[in-house]
Amino acid sequence: MSDLEAFRSETRAWLEENCPATMRSGVGESLTSGEGDICWGGRKFQFKSEDQKLWLERMGSRGWTVPTWPTEYGGGGLSKDEAKILQEELRRIKAKPALVSFGIWMLGPALLKFGTHEQKLEHLPKIARGEIRWCQGYSEPNAGSDLASLATKAEDKGDHYIVNGQKVWTSYADQADWIFCLVRTNPDDKHNGISFVLFDMESEGVSTKPIQLISGYSPFCETFFDNVTVSKTNLVGEENKGWTIAKYLLTHERTGISDMGMPAPLNSLAVEKLGTVDGELEDKMLHHQIAEHEIDAASFVFTMERAKDEAKAGGDMGAFSSMLKGYGTEINKARHELIVKVNGSDAFEWEGQFSNNGEIARSWLRTKANSIEGGTTEVQLNIIAKRILDLPA
Amino acid sequence: MAMILNEEQQLLKESAEGFFNEKAPISQLRQLRDDKDETGYSKQLWTEMSEMGFAGLLIDEDHGGTGFGVMGAGIVAEAMGRTLSASPYFASSIVGASLIKAAGNDTQKSTLLPAIAAGETIVTLAVDETSTHNPERTSVKATSAEGGYVLNGMKTFVPEGHVADQIIVLARTSGDAGGANGLSLFLVDRRAAGVIADRTVMSDSRNWAKITLEGVKVSAENLLGEEGAAMKALGPVLDKANIILASELLGIAQECLDRTVAYLQERKQFGVLIGSFQGLQHRAAQLFSEIEVTRSAVMKAQQMAEMGGDVSWFASLAKAKASKTAELATNEAIQMHGGIGMTDEFDIGFFIKRARVAQTLYGGFNYHADRFARTSGY
Structure with missing residues (x-):
């Protein structure tokens, strides 16, 4: 053996x-x-x-x-x-x-x-061991797609920093124990003035406020820092070199968001919900839309497989992850639009046992954020245009 | 099987791209078109392709081929899509050879396969009779008569039909049009009495023909495979053929993107390079994404075909996706080139004119999306 x-x-x-x-x-x-x-x-x-x-x-x-x-x-x-x-x-x-x-x-x-x-x-x-849960402090009210314009300030106090500012869209900040956070350590250099620091969410001066979304869920928070002390032992990498780490992490995040595996075929959901007439879905347009979507979805699953095989063989994912993120999230949105169509009026029930408190509607609305979080689809297209296709700025 | 090219395939890709760039760039197709060349392809190119082993990629070594399989054949087809090289490669080396391999007896294999691999004999398939692909609708009749058959009817959209030596004709030996049973395959000599091959010049400047069969007599030895069971062999061959067409369409789409991006990097308007406009950048980036996703579907189908077994789901997926993407790429290429993209002098227009024909052959997006759905069980 x-x-x-x-x-x-x-x-x-x-x-x-x-x-x-x-x-x-x-x-x-x-x-x-x-x-x-x-x-x-x-x-x-x-x-x-x-x-x-x-x-x-x-x-x-x-x-x-x-x-x-x-x-x-x-x-x-x-x-x-x-x-x-x-x-x-x-x-x-x-x-x-x-x-x-x-x-x-x-x-x-x-x-x-x-x-x-x-x-x-x-x-x-x-x-x-699952003892500490982390959240990510990246976006700010004035730094969304233009993340590098972030302004949360970390003032150098010798062996520690004093952090002041606000983050937004911090996933599960209210339930997290520690935060990894991008802060500004040099106001005069946009990309080379950002540092990557870690601190306890129970530190004095940290507060969070959940944001309710259109889905009714509150997975994101606003996070406020008021004179928070952060030891320099918790600076990751060099001071002012945090953007490199941020970019590395975003690549990971994008690959993660796009990796949804092979979801259950929509046609089985449709047949289960609607039944068939002479072996086919009665709604011919739905039949066509599902086929067209499943062709794209299957092709995308094979693309994830290919990307993994290329990475294993030593290829550099780099900007390719932007393609995966952009395409994958749009596919997921399209899929949920079809799930809603399959379920007709039942899809929009918001409360109650029958719908498990509006699971279909809330999941559908949640997917609208897929193409915004982790860099919008448009930002991904910008990255492909510049870094893969080498189009001029 | 990992979804990456192995060393041998990588080498084949490089040598095929180098070969077609040098020996058969688009200017060759333009020349053939302008000269109204009677054969529609360069015989010298075909000889050289055969010497390179391209004509025998799907033929095993015992029959004079190189036995590279569907992956290899797809890699070469993709390279040909990039330069729009015209040759009997698809009709003879892919479809003709596969069908003889799948349905032929030992004699048919040993006479025809080495000749195809050497580029000496061109064998094509005549399947469709109407403007939409549907083998089961076949109404060309083969009636048995004195130790053989007599064929009557008409076929259309036959690749290399007017230059082929042998035409494999799908004909009905029993049953009515619309049924899968009762169909048989026959090897018909194009020069036989009663065979009329009308060359059809199409938008892609390639070779096509309408074939009329008027009381064509063939002997029983010309039956290819079992009588009445043609679809058993033809179905899988059409799957393979569609995977190769998808590979060519992928090459066309990739070339359209590359040429368009190069144009965006050099064309100036409003005092700046037009590639700096986000409106164009996003269109190009979107097209890049579609092509990469299509590449995966095509590669998956090639690999599955290489492993054997029923690949109808993968073949239809690849052909549907590649058709949709080629349509997008060729349309976008013209749009992003602007006015110059509409001129005959500029090469980009050749791609859309080939792509639509290759998309349509053996079923376009709608046919294959529907077949994909049916094979998925809905």
């Missing part, structure tokens, strides 16, 4: 024993739907069940919440091939993710690349 085969059988046995039955539900929640029963971890997190807590503890203790991170930082230390096997085995038993967090898919990779050994030791294991 090869090493990988041995790893597979050990993994299978361990999962069989350690993944609680209620954590094997089938399809995982996607970030584009409601809160559901995702385990976000963190100091404030209320576990939905004992099993959910147990599942996180068991996976966290093996580092399998972050399989490829080094073991010294709380990861699983697995090779890419082993991590792939773990994924396959998790999928085989339809395991729910033990932990989903911005720490895992955003801050972690940035710290691994830009952080000091001490910073990694301090923060990564807590992310891996």
Whole structure:
């Protein structure tokens, strides 16, 4: 038996024993739907069940919440091939993710690349075990698409900074424990005057206010900083070089947002809801629209697969992630428009048992932000035009 | 199979692009058109393509081919899409060869396949009878008579139909038009009595013909495959053919984008390069995205075809997506070139005129989107 085969059988046995039955539900929640029963971890997190807590503890203790991170930082230390096997085995038993967090898919990779050994030791294991939940302090009221014009000020006080300003669209700031934040350390240089700092959301002077969206959800907050003290040990990378980290992170975020996997075929949803006449949907236009959409959606799924294979073979994703983000989010919006069409008037029920409190309508409205957050579709097109097609400024 | 080109395929891609750029750029197609060339392609080019092994990409080595498979054939078709090189490659090396491989007996294979691979014999397929693709609607009749058959009827939109040596004709041996059963394939010598091949000059300046069959007698040995079961062989061959057409359309779309971007980088209006206008930048970036997504659908279909089995879902996906994207790319290319894009002197117009024909052959977007839906179960 090869090493990988041995790893597979050990993994299978361990999962069989350690993944609680209620954590094997089938399809995982996607970030584009409601809160559901995702385990976000963190100091404030209320576990939905004992099993959910147990599942996180068991996976966290093996580092399998972050399989490829080094073991010294709380990861699983697995090779890419082993991590792939773990994924396959998790999928085989339809395991729910033990932990989903911005720490895992955003801050972690940035710290691994830009952080000091001490910073990694301090923060990564807590992310891996789901002890600390992170939020991202990027956008500001006057710095949206033009993110680099951000103004939140960090004043140099020797061994620490004093931070003043306001962030907006901070995802789950009210439930997060720590924030990774872009601050201005030099007002005279737009891109080379930004630094990347970390601080506790319980620090004195930090306050948050949830923003209610058109979907009725409040996943985002306004976040205020009033003379917040941040130790310089929590500066990641060099002072004034935070934009490099921000760009690296945005690339990660864009790839993440675009990666939705192969969603359930819309035609089965339609047939289930509407039935067929002579084996076909009665609404011929809907039939056509679904076919056209599924052709684009399948082609996009293959594009994600190709991008991953190219990255594995050593290709540089770079601006290609902008294409994935732009295209993927538009596909998801189109998909939800079709889901609404399939469900007719039922789609717009906002409250009540029948609709699970308007799940279809709220998810549909939530997708409208897909092409705004993480850089609008138009910003992605700008990046493609300039960095891939080399069109003049 | 990882969705990247392996070393061998990468080499093939580079050599094919280099070859067509040097030996058959668009100027060659323009010359053939302006000269009203009777064959519609350069014989010397075809000889050189055969020497390069391009004519036998889908033919195994035992029959004189190079056995590169659908991936390789698609890579070459994409390169030809970029230069709009005219040759019997698609009709003979893709469709003719695949059909003989799929349905032919040992004798048919051993006589025809090496000749196709060497570029000496051109074999094409005559399938459609009306302006929309639908093999099951076939009404050309093959009636059995004294140890053979007699063929009557008319075929249209036959690639290289007026220069082919052998035409594979889809004909009805039983049943009525509209049914999949009762269809058979026959090898018909274009020079046989009763075969009338009318060359049809089309927008792409390539070779097409209408074939009229007036009491054409063929012997029983000319039956290709089982009588009455043509679709069993033809279906998968048409899938392969559509994947190759999708590859060519991808090449056309990519070339349209590249030429358009180059134009945006040099053309000035209002005192600045027009490529600096966001209105044009976004159109170009959107087209780039569509082409990349199309590339994935085409590559996936090529790989699935290489692995064998039923690929109708993947083939229709690739052909539908590539047709839509080629339509977008050729339209956008003209729009972004402005007035000069409408002139015959400028090459960009050649792409739209080839793309629409290649889209239409063996079913365009609507046909394949509908087939994609049916094979998905709705």
